[in-house]
Amino acid sequence: MKHLSLPSQLVIRQHERLTQQSLLVVNAPDPEVADILPVVAHWQWHAGYAERWQHQQHEVAHHFDVAPPATTTAEAALVWLPKEKQLTLYVLDALCHLLPPGAPIWLVGENRSGIKSIHKQFTDAVAPSQKVAVGCHSLLICTQVVQSTKHFDYQSYFEYCELPQPGQDTPLQLASLPGVFAFPGIDAGSAMLLQHLPHWQQGQVLDFACGHGVLGAWLNRQAPALQITYLDVSAIALAATKRTLALNQLQGDCVASEGLQTSLGKFDYVVSHPPFHTGLATDYVIGQQFLGQVAQHLRKNGELWLVANRFLPWPELIEQAFGHCERVAEDNKFAVYRAQQRS
Numbered sequence: 001m002k003h004l005s006l007p008s009q010l011v012i013r014q015h016e017r018l019t020q021q022s023l024l025v026v027n028a029p030d031p032e033v034a035d036i037l038p039v040v041a042h043w044q045w046h047a048g049y050a051e052r053w054q055h056q057q058h059e060v061a062h063h064f065d066v067a068p069p070a071t072t073t074a075e076a077a078l079v080w081l082p083k084e085k086q087l088t089l090y091v092l093d094a095l096c097h098l099l100p101p102g103a104p105i106w107l108v109g110e111n112r113s114g115i116k117s118i119h120k121q122f123t124d125a126v127a128p129s130q131k132v133a134v135g136c137h138s139l140l141i142c143t144q145v146v147q148s149t150k151h152f153d154y155q156s157y158f159e160y161c162e163l164p165q166p167g168q169d170t171p172l173q174l175a176s177l178p179g180v181f182a183f184p185g186i187d188a189g190s191a192m193l194l195q196h197l198p199h200w201q202q203g204q205v206l207d208f209a210c211g212h213g214v215l216g217a218w219l220n221r222q223a224p225a226l227q228i229t230y231l232d233v234s235a236i237a238l239a240a241t242k243r244t245l246a247l248n249q250l251q252g253d254c255v256a257s258e259g260l261q262t263s264l265g266k267f268d269y270v271v272s273h274p275p276f277h278t279g280l281a282t283d284y285v286i287g288q289q290f291l292g293q294v295a296q297h298l299r300k301n302g303e304l305w306l307v308a309n310r311f312l313p314w315p316e317l318i319e320q321a322f323g324h325c326e327r328v329a330e331d332n333k334f335a336v337y338r339a340q341q342r343s
């Protein structure tokens, strides 16, 4: 049980409280909880967790998407609190549409996740929450659906911003959703990378960890002949990317994946602002794996361009993978790195 996330450990300790009704679990990282709880359905937007659930829990109805399942046989929901408050409110709205009035909604999260104060953000659609259990540096609370939401459409949660782009008559339009990186705008590090990216005219580009698609869409507006693949672990990020593409009359392949996969093939350019968090936790493994594999996904003379917080150990890893690492630009927070596949 030690390998499970702390909230999952609390849930398992408290399983007797949670066995009264069939459950829809939401955003749960650990499929093992369904060995103990009466889980009938699972809503997930993290591609890696979704794969593990599908692999391990064959009796559960799986749903990997930005939107909630259309219907469920579950009588209650158990939510692993997302890091972002707006995303929690989005999930609660969705559950108030899916479940009938009176249905319990359990929420579990690490103490540092904001779970202690999340009730202050609740709307009238749910009842005031009650503390149910503490332990494993986590808290389990419970609320109920008061009013079922008649209509739920994830598209009504889009927020938009514009980014002026030199050489273009109109700004780049960006769509974002709760839970997407830098919601509802654009991150300063990503903006810095855009100022330095070359004007490639043709070839295949991978926008790794694309978020709302800002890097790839920027490049594609400069050069319509580029073929861009947008990859992210999050179904919510990919929904935002698809909307960004539509707003700018662009096209691209959108891939839901936890890290690089051999089947992606090779590219002429890879651009990224790689993540260094999973949920609340700092996680260098994603960046380490990406930088360990990315050279194999570049054609000869292909280029990697990335931006990162300066404290991250990416330059050493880029050197190990490519034999060199060029620091193209930096400010007091971020640096832009470049490397070329020479073999």
Ligand SMILES: C[S@@+](CC[C@H](N)C(=O)[O-])C[C@H]1O[C@@H](n2cnc3c(N)ncnc32)[C@H](O)[C@@H]1O
Pocket (backbone or CB within 6 Å): 180, 181, 182, 186, 187, 190, 208, 209, 210, 211, 212, 213, 214, 215, 231, 232, 233, 234, 237, 257, 258, 259, 260, 272, 273, 274, 275, 276, 277, 286
């Ligand atoms: C720092 S954000 C960058 C987003 C976007 N490129 C930008 O510049 O605004 C990192 C992105 O990595 C995604 N991510 C996290 N873990 C990942 C993984 N294992 N594989 C692919 N993407 C991942 C997150 O969903 C997030 O969208």
